[in-house]
Amino acid sequence: MEKLAVLGCGVVGSGVVELFEKNRELIGRRCGKALEMAYILDLRDFPDKPYANKVVKTIDPILADPDVTVVAECMGGVEPAFTFVKACLEAGKSVSSSNKELVAEKGDILLETAKAHDCNFFFEASVGGAIPIIRPLHKCLAANEFSAIAGILNGTTNFILNKMIRDNMDFSSALSLAQEKGYAEKDPTADVEGHDACRKICILSSLAFGKHVYPASVYTKGIREVSLRDVELSSRLGYAIKLIARVERLDNGRILPTVMPMAVEEENLLSQVNGVYNAVAVWGDGFGNVLFYGRGAGKFPTASAVLGDMIEQVQLAHTIPAQTWENTHSTDFIETFDAFCAKRYLRISGTDVSVISPLLGKPANMAFDGNETVCATAGVMNAAEVAALREELTKKGMSLLAEYPILES
Amino acid sequence: MEKLAVLGCGVVGSGVVELFEKNRELIGRRCGKALEMAYILDLRDFPDKPYANKVVKTIDPILADPDVTVVAECMGGVEPAFTFVKACLEAGKSVSSSNKELVAEKGDILLETAKAHDCNFFFEASVGGAIPIIRPLHKCLAANEFSAIAGILNGTTNFILNKMIRDNMDFSSALSLAQEKGYAEKDPTADVEGHDACRKICILSSLAFGKHVYPASVYTKGIREVSLRDVELSSRLGYAIKLIARVERLDNGRILPTVMPMAVEEENLLSQVNGVYNAVAVWGDGFGNVLFYGRGAGKFPTASAVLGDMIEQVQLAHTIPAQTWENTHSTDFIETFDAFCAKRYLRISGTDVSVISPLLGKPANMAFDGNETVCATAGVMNAAEVAALREELTKKGMSLLAEYPILES
Numbered sequence: 001m002e003k004l005a006v007l008g009c010g011v012v013g014s015g016v017v018e019l020f021e022k023n024r025e026l027i028g029r030r031c032g033k034a035l036e037m038a039y040i041l042d043l044r045d046f047p048d049k050p051y052a053n054k055v056v057k058t059i060d061p062i063l064a065d066p067d068v069t070v071v072a073e074c075m076g077g078v079e080p081a082f083t084f085v086k087a088c089l090e091a092g093k094s095v096s097s098s099n100k101e102l103v104a105e106k107g108d109i110l111l112e113t114a115k116a117h118d119c120n121f122f123f124e125a126s127v128g129g130a131i132p133i134i135r136p137l138h139k140c141l142a143a144n145e146f147s148a149i150a151g152i153l154n155g156t157t158n159f160i161l162n163k164m165i166r167d168n169m170d171f172s173s174a175l176s177l178a179q180e181k182g183y184a185e186k187d188p189t190a191d192v193e194g195h196d197a198c199r200k201i202c203i204l205s206s207l208a209f210g211k212h213v214y215p216a217s218v219y220t221k222g223i224r225e226v227s228l229r230d231v232e233l234s235s236r237l238g239y240a241i242k243l244i245a246r247v248e249r250l251d252n253g254r255i256l257p258t259v260m261p262m263a264v265e266e267e268n269l270l271s272q273v274n275g276v277y278n279a280v281a282v283w284g285d286g287f288g289n290v291l292f293y294g295r296g297a298g299k300f301p302t303a304s305a306v307l308g309d310m311i312e313q314v315q316l317a318h319t320i321p322a323q324t325w326e327n328t329h330s331t332d333f334i335e336t337f338d339a340f341c342a343k344r345y346l347r348i349s350g351t352d353v354s355v356i357s358p359l360l361g362k363p364a365n366m367a368f369d370g371n372e373t374v375c376a377t378a379g380v381m382n383a384a385e386v387a388a389l390r391e392e393l394t395k396k397g398m399s400l401l402a403e404y405p406i407l408e409s
Numbered sequence: 410m411e412k413l414a415v416l417g418c419g420v421v422g423s424g425v426v427e428l429f430e431k432n433r434e435l436i437g438r439r440c441g442k443a444l445e446m447a448y449i450l451d452l453r454d455f456p457d458k459p460y461a462n463k464v465v466k467t468i469d470p471i472l473a474d475p476d477v478t479v480v481a482e483c484m485g486g487v488e489p490a491f492t493f494v495k496a497c498l499e500a501g502k503s504v505s506s507s508n509k510e511l512v513a514e515k516g517d518i519l520l521e522t523a524k525a526h527d528c529n530f531f532f533e534a535s536v537g538g539a540i541p542i543i544r545p546l547h548k549c550l551a552a553n554e555f556s557a558i559a560g561i562l563n564g565t566t567n568f569i570l571n572k573m574i575r576d577n578m579d580f581s582s583a584l585s586l587a588q589e590k591g592y593a594e595k596d597p598t599a600d601v602e603g604h605d606a607c608r609k610i611c612i613l614s615s616l617a618f619g620k621h622v623y624p625a626s627v628y629t630k631g632i633r634e635v636s637l638r639d640v641e642l643s644s645r646l647g648y649a650i651k652l653i654a655r656v657e658r659l660d661n662g663r664i665l666p667t668v669m670p671m672a673v674e675e676e677n678l679l680s681q682v683n684g685v686y687n688a689v690a691v692w693g694d695g696f697g698n699v700l701f702y703g704r705g706a707g708k709f710p711t712a713s714a715v716l717g718d719m720i721e722q723v724q725l726a727h728t729i730p731a732q733t734w735e736n737t738h739s740t741d742f743i744e745t746f747d748a749f750c751a752k753r754y755l756r757i758s759g760t761d762v763s764v765i766s767p768l769l770g771k772p773a774n775m776a777f778d779g780n781e782t783v784c785a786t787a788g789v790m791n792a793a794e795v796a797a798l799r800e801e802l803t804k805k806g807m808s809l810l811a812e813y814p815i816l817e818s
Contacts, residue, residue, distance in 0.1 A: 019694075020552065027551065029619075032731070132549030135544060140717040142439045143432055286713035288710055293702070294697065300694070301695065308548055308550060308552055311731070322724070
């Protein structure tokens with residue numbers, strides 16, 4: 001009988017315990033070994049729960065028990081999660097983590113520690129909740145050179161934008177509703193400002209391109225400034241504004257990771273991802289493109305991903321080389337945001353096409369509303385070109401009221 | 410240096426060789442071992458190809474070389490593929506197959522053979538081409554009890570239906586176009602009659618529910634009878650007609666696999682899968698639902714999936730227990746089509762609501778065109794209830810001109 005342990009019995013941790021107990025027989029059959037959930041680390045007691053007798057208050061009994069081979073970390077935050085996970089790996093126990101902050105900040109060190117002690121550090125649950133994305137990237141698609149990844153990786157902001165798009169709700173009201181429904185935290189900064197999505201694109205970028213990408217290297221812009229007016233007008237041109245976490249490999253070999261609201265064509269499946277769902281699209285040389293879609297958060301969806309990792313870890317006798325990346329604090333391989341080029345959705349005060357058209361070249365698409373013009377540019381622009389356009393428009397007595405990069409399909 | 414071999418140098422096999430050579434260094438790094446493509450089995454010669462010197466005419470040198478640890482089978486058909494794959498497995502060499510016919514007909518035997526010789530038989534490429542679906546099902550989602558799977562698993566029929574839906578082309582013209590473009594074979598039976606999709610749902614059902622499901626146990630209906638009129642009229646009610654391969658677990662514990670044209674709501678992402686793309690949606694108790702989307706066929710997409718298997722197989726020292734199912738010729742666990750229940754899209758000759766409504770109960774949705782009525786039923790019906798309705802309508806001098814089950818989201 002191999003023993004499992006869970007660190008942190010909050011929403012995800014309790015989900016891991018409950019889903020394991022529910023499907024225990026099935027899980028044992030599928031992984032070829034009988035398993036027992038032996039320890040749950042939490043400072044609280046859970047006297048009314050069937051697992052009350054498994055709760056421990058320190059990590060010591062888990063580290064000391066040689067039958068514990070696999071541990072789930074569902075605490076969140078960098079500390080004490082990092083110290084605990086590192087100690088487990090050093091004891092040769094594999095760890096599955098749902099903690100994107102931990103993986104984005106300390107993944108390289110933990111992967112090295114796992115390798116040094118011939119066990120595995122997995123984190124399928126850290127990106128996209130229930131959606132299988134980590135394992136497909138590093139196993140199913142391992143024969144490919146990746147060129148880009150683009151995803152809706154934060155359910156809270158997607159719910160808010162969706163309410164703006166579908167129900168004409170403004171940002172503040174949609175945020176309040178998300179808080180009421182429990183989708184947004186009381187302090188919604190991490191979601192709304194894009195930090196959560198940023199951690200997730202760091203993890204996917206590190207895995208796809210082989211070097212640790214830290215959150216500080218990622219251009220990150222949240223959705224607080226997205227106006228209902230742009231949601232409405234971009235929709236007339238056939239776009240939905242979504243918070244897109246994205247990375248591309250440029251021709252110079254560098255990668256350019258970004259998190260920002262982008263205009264997504266209605267034909268693109270990412271534009272159809274509603275509510276708290278997540279989706280990730282990936283491009284590579286052999287497979288072309290694939291998309292993964294599902295619940296990006298929640299108790300049992302996230303627990304499903306953690307347990308999937310644990311089931312594989314029980315079967316693996318050694319470190320697997322595939323799921324890893326290089327420990328580097330260099331940012332040489334990361335391009336700065338100045339180099340980011342995309343077609344743009346623009347909203348301009350004024351409707352005089354004889355002034356606008358010469359500045360823009362021929363737009364791909366144009367509409368007018370009141371005394372404003374919205375259009376999609378036919379060609380790509382970088383930030384400097386957008387700034388120059390802004391200046392030119394000002395000289396002509398007009399102004400660039402809003403601009404969103406358009407996501408290429 | 411571990412050696413690889415490929416059986417069959419057709420479209421997929423040559424793709425495996427070419428993608429491997431292109432990304433050889435990357436693949437070696439990701440799987441932690443230097444690899445060499447050593448043998449290609451084919452009756453033909455390929456004097457102009459860089460791999461001409463690797464071509465062998467019999468399986469013997471591959472079986473005899475102890476350094477060959479992993480073999481790709483890309484021949485198609487049951488024989489001689491079955492004999493060759495079995496011989497490789499018996500020699501302790503892991504095999505990755507892109508051959509859905511082989512897996513659907515002989516998967517149980519080959520999985521047993523692999524287990525007996527402590528190697529692995531994988532087949533990620535046999536369903537959904539490049540789309541990671543096999544590994545996500547049996548690894549990432551392994552902690553879940555599955556309740557249903559529904560997918561568009563045949564690109565040829567999806568291309569044809571798409572041309573009917575979008576370009577108002579009739580079935581025969583769309584089929585001819587698919588043949589011109591090389592999407593459909595000269596003899597399109599396997600695609601058009603649903604046999605190809607049937608093999609794929611057999612594989613997914615076997616994996617999800619743990620017992621071998623043979624093609625003969627699956628109710629299979631192709632798209633030959635789909636009329637342009639129903640494509641048009643169902644679209645007015647908000648549905649797209651798609652060839653859906655599906656399996657569900659019923660309350661009695663049995664499973665019910667089907668392949669047939671179904672009406673898919675426009676809100677459902679499966680209705681938006683265009684051209685030769687494939688998509689698979691899966692439901693389970695922990696994760697809720699996920700969807701996978703990508704290229705379902707083609708040289709490099711399929712090669713990507715084969716190589717993904719091979720990369721993992723090189724790393725695995727022993728049989729993994731997860732990717733397997735029970736060898737059984739019993740069909741006890743499979744429900745017959747009589748038990749299949751779904752809401753229905755109906756097309757009826759006549760427009761007299763006072764006659765139709767009492768027979769149907771209150772329809773969810775209704776429209777009229779010329780002297781015909783189309784509607785979506787509010788409640789589910791099984792085949793016997795549809796037959797009874799047909800009879801009742803005939804008695805009233807009307808007729809049931811077409812009916813399609815509606816796919817539940």
